Structures are given as C-alpha cells and as structure tokens.
Amino acid sequence: AGMQGQPINISWSAVDGADGYILERSADSGAWTQVYSGANTSYTDTTGSWSTVQYRVKAGLDGNYGDYKTSASITVIDASALSISGTDGSLGTLTADVDFSVASDTGNQITLSYTVNGVEWYSGQVSSGYSGTIPVMELPTGTGSIVISASVQTTSGAVSVTRSWTYTKTAATFPAAAAVTQLAKDSVNQLPLTISEAVRTNPFWGGSLDQALEMLAPLAMSGAKIETGSYVGTGTSGSANPNSLTFDFEPKFLLILPRQTSSGSYANYWAIAFPSQDRFANISVDGSMSMLPMDLVGNTVTWDAGGSGGDYQYRQLNASGVTYYYVAIG
Numbered sequence: 001a002g003m004q005g006q007p008i009n010i011s012w013s014a015v016d017g018a019d020g021y022i023l024e025r026s027a028d029s030g031a032w033t034q035v036y037s038g039a040n041t042s043y044t045d046t047t048g049s050w051s052t053v054q055y056r057v058k059a060g061l062d063g064n065y066g067d068y069k070t071s072a073s074i075t076v077i078d079a080s081a082l083s084i085s086g087t088d089g090s091l092g093t094l095t096a097d098v099d100f101s102v103a104s105d106t107g108n109q110i111t112l113s114y115t116v117n118g119v120e121w122y123s124g125q126v127s128s129g130y131s132g133t134i135p136v137m138e139l140p141t142g143t144g145s146i147v148i149s150a151s152v153q154t155t156s157g158a159v160s161v162t163r164s165w166t167y168t169k170t171a172a173t174f175p176a177a178a179a180v181t182q183l184a185k186d187s188v189n190q191l192p193l194t195i196s197e198a199v200r201t202n203p204f205w206g207g208s209l210d211q212a213l214e215m216l217a218p219l220a221m222s223g224a225k226i227e228t229g230s231y232v233g234t235g236t237s238g239s240a241n242p243n244s245l246t247f248d249f250e251p252k253f254l255l256i257l258p259r260q261t262s263s264g265s266y267a268n269y270w271a272i273a274f275p276s277q278d279r280f281a282n283i284s285v286d287g288s289m290s291m292l293p294m295d296l297v298g299n300t301v302t303w304d305a306g307g308s309g310g311d312y313q314y315r316q317l318n319a320s321g322v323t324y325y326y327v328a329i330g
Contacts, residue, residue, distance in 0.1 A: 001074065001075045001076070001077050001154060001156040001157035001158065001159050002047045002053060002074050002075070002076045002077065002159070003047060003076065003077045003078075003079060003081055003082065003159040003160075003161065004047055004048065004049050004050070004076060004077070004078060004079040005046070005047060005048075005079050006046070006047055006079075006159070006160075006161055007044050007045070007046060007047075007162075008044070008045050008046070008047050008053070008074070009042065009043075009044050010023065010042065010043050010044070010045060010055050010057075010071075011041060011042035011043075012041055012042075012057045012069065013041070014041050015059035015066075017061055018059035018060060018061055019039060019060070019061050019062065020037065020038060020039055020059070020060050020061075021036075021037070021038065021039070021040070021041065021057055021058065021059050021060070022034060022036070022037050022057065022058055022060070022065060023035055023036040023037070023043050023055060023056075023057045024055065024056050024057070024068075025045065025053060025054070025055055026053070026054045026055075026056075027048060027050040027052070027053050028050050028051055028052055028053075029052065029054075032056065035055075047076055050076045051075075051076055052073045052074060052075060052076060053073075053074050053076055054070065054071055054072070054073045054074065055070070055071045056068040056069060056070040056071065057069055075156040075157065077154050077156060077159050078105075080103075080104075080105045081104060081105060081106055081152065081154050081159055082102075082103075082104045082106070082110065082150060082151070082152045082159055082160070082161050083102070083103050083104070083161060084100060084101075084102050084148055084150055084161050084162075084163040085100050085101045085102075085163075086100060086163055086165070088163060088164045088165065089165065089166070090165070090166045090167070091146075091165050091166065091167040092167070092168065093167075093168045093169070093170060094136050094139065094167050094168065094169050095136070096136060097133050097134060097135050097136050098133070098134040098136065098139075098146060098165070098167070099131065099132070099133050099134075100131070100132050100133075100134075100148060100163070101129065101130065101131045101132070102126060102128070102129075102130045102132075102148075102150050103128050103129055104128045104152045105128070106128075106152050106153070106154050107128075108152050108153050108154075109125045109126070109127060109152075110125065110126050110127070110128065110130065110150050110151070110152045111124075111125060111150065111151045111152070112124060112125070112126045112130065112132075112148070112149070112150050113148075113149050113150075114132070114134070114146065114147060114148040114149065115145075115146070115147050116134065116139065116144060116145070116146055117140065117144045117145055118145070119230075119323065121134070121259070132148075134146060136169065137228075138228075138325065139167070139169050140169070140228065140229060140230075141169045141170065141171045141228075142168070142169065143166065143167070143168050144166070144167055144168075144169070145164070145165065145166050145167070146164075146165040146166075146167065147162065147163070147164050147165075148162065148163040148164075149161070149162045149163075150162075171226075224329060224330070225248070225249050225329070225330050226327060226328070226329055227247050227248060227249070227251075227327070227328045227330075228325070228326065228327045228328075229245075229325070229326055230259075230323055230324060230325045230326065231243075231245075231323075231324055231326075232321065232322070232323050232324075233313065233317070233318040233319045233320055233321065233322040233323075233324060234318055234320060235313050235318065235319065235320025235321070236308070236313065236318060237304060237305045237307065237308050237309075237312035237313045237315070237316040237318055238304055238305065238306065238307055238308035238312065238316075239304050239306065240308075241304065241308070241318075242302050242303060242304040243302070243303055243304065243316060243317065243318055244300055244301065244302040244303075245300070245301050245326065245328070246299055246300040246301075247299045247300075247301075247328050247330065248299065249299060249328075249330040250296075250298070250299050250330050251273075251296075251299070251301060251328040251329065251330045252329055252330050253272075253273070253328065253329040253330075254271075254272070254273035254301060254326065254327075254328045254329075255270075255271070255272055255273075255326060255327050255328075256270060256271040256273075256317050256324050256325070256326045257270045257324065257325055257326075258270065258317070258319070258322050258323070258324055258325075259322070259323040259324070259325060269314050269315060269317060270317075271292075271317055273294060273301065273303075292304070292305060292306070292315070292316070293306065303316070304316055305318075
C-alpha cells in the first residue's frame with residue numbers, strides 16, 4: 001500500500017535494445033498522465049490524495065515505443081495512518097536537542113528506527129504518540145544527517161514514512177582566561193556561581209554526565225578543549241589487539257560509555273581515565289572497580305585488557321558490535 005503525501009517507488013525490468021521509457025500514472029481509475037520519460041528503469045513518485053493509483057510503462061528505441069506494461073492497482077492509505085513530525089530539510093545550526101514524535105490512527109504498534117550519519121541509534125516498537133529526543137551533546141560536530149523511519153500495518157498492508165534532516169553543529173569554544181560569571185539560559189539562572197554550590201544544587205547533574213559536562217563547559221579555564229566521538233567494538237582484546245584513541249590535543253580526562261546500557265554484560269563497564277596519572281579506571285556499575293594498563297604517547301591513548309576471550313572484550317570496552325561514545329578534555 002501507498003500513503004498520501006509519501007514517496008512511492010516504481011521500477012521495471014530493462015528491455016534489451018531500448019534507449020528510453022515512458023511512465024504514466026492513473027489515480028482513482030482516471031485518465032493516464034505521463035510522469036516520467038528517460039533511460040532510467042525506476043522512478044519515485046509522490047502519492048496524492050487518492051484512494052488508488054496505478055502505473056504503466058512502455059519501452060522505446062529512437063522514439064518508437066512498444067506496448068504498455070501495467071501494474072496492479074495500489075491502495076492509497078490516508079495520511080493519518082502514520083506520521084512523523086516536522087518536514088524534510090535542514091535543521092540549520094543546532095543549539096538544542098532534536099525532538100520528534102510519531103503517530104498512527106491504526107491502533108497498531110509502530111516499528112521505529114533512526115540513524116545519525118548512517119549509524120543506527122535506535123530500533124524498536126513504539127505506540128502512537130511516541131516522543132523521541134536526540135541529544136545535541138551526543139551529535140558529532142560539523143555537518144551531519146538524521147534519518148527517522150517508521151512503518152505500521154494497516155488493513156490494506158504495511159505503509160512507511162521517512163523523515164530526513166541535515167544539520168550543522170559547531171565545536172564548543174572556551175575563553176583563554178578564567179572568569180566568574182552566572183550561567184543562564186533564556187534569562188533564567190541555571191547554576192550558582194561556585195562549583196561547590198552547583199554540586200549540592202543538583203546531585204544528578206541533569207541526569208547524565210554529558211549534561212554535566214555541558215553545564216560545566218562555560219566554567220572551563222585556561223583554554224580547555226573538548227573532543228567527542230564514537231567507535232564500534234570489534235570483539236577482540238589483549239595486548240595483540242589494543243584499543244587506541246588519538247585526539248587533537250593531549251587529553252587530561254577521558255570518559256568512555258557504551259551506547260546500549262539497558263542489556264548485555266557490556267553495560268556493566270564504563271571508563272574514566274586520567275592519562276597524566278598513568279592509569280585507566282574501568283568502573284563497573286555494580287560498584288566494583290578494576291585498573292587497566294594505559295599508555296599515553298603524545299595525543300594517543302592506548303589500552304588493552306591483558307587477556308583474550310570471555311569477558312575480556314567487555315573489560316577492554318571493545319564488545320563486538322557495541323557503539324562506544326567518548327569525550328576527552330585537555
């Protein structure tokens with residue numbers, strides 16, 4: 001089935017010797033209208049406010065065309081069957097989180113997934129009215145893309161919707177000299193003037209460490225730099241298969257977290273490193289702590305779990321297929 005206002009993909013087999021094709025459309029059993037002429041064997045149409053639509057195509061050589069090949073009639077579902085908030089295009093330069101919602105009047109569960117720069121961030125089943133947020137702090141700097149895809153089963157078949165965005169995110173900059181100032185947003189004070197007061201004000205630091213770093217960023221001194229990124233674990237470990245990260249500066253503090261923290265034994269391992277102290281603290285969420293050897297040469301941090309197989313890939317923060325996100329301060 002197709003859905004009103006959404007793309008519908010039409011393709012046909014190539015004909016030997018043909019140098020062109022003509023594609024026509026009939027909406028609601030009406031007159032045939034040409035929608036494409038050229039050498040391609042596929043075309044993406046946009047579904048209108050129809051109940052049904054049908055297509056036919058013919059092949060030609062030097063302007064002489066053969067008979068039409070006609071498709072079956074395609075049911076067109078009302079747009080309320082499935083929708084994703086917003087419109088395709090550029091979000092501009094991001095300064096806040098990206099919010100979106102998904103809705104359907106079918107009463108069925110919606111299959112939802114979204115990717116950032118081609119990397120899947122989420123995939124699962126949600127209910128109509130679901131609201132999602134993509135934190136701006138977790139997006140890499142520079143230009144990027146966000147693609148949200150949803151599908152739902154209707155009485156006439158499955159329909160799908162895709163929302164595509166591009167964005168730009170600039171790197172955070174910090175003053176070269178220290179200063180005491182009030183942190184405010186929209187003319188509302190967000191933190192007290194001193195760090196000690198801030199710690200007592202909100203013990204959860206906004207609910208996550210990335211929010212804490214974002215709040216502390218305006219207080220950074222001496223031209224501090226922050227670099228963020230991610231890597232995907234390969235499932236290897238040991239001295240023959242070390243992990244390494246290289247930064248544009250010598251890191252003084254490094255945090256590494258797995259993206260999927262809701263399941264799997266890898267969720268028990270996240271790391272805080274202080275490279276200048278020649279140690280790498282690998283801290284388990286159940287309260288235990290172990291130390292991994294770490295080597296800092298120039299701007300590159302290298303580490304391994306000292307063994308292979310079993311649980312070592314998790315201790316090395318290199319579990320197979322797991323996306324790890326990191327932030328370094330120097």
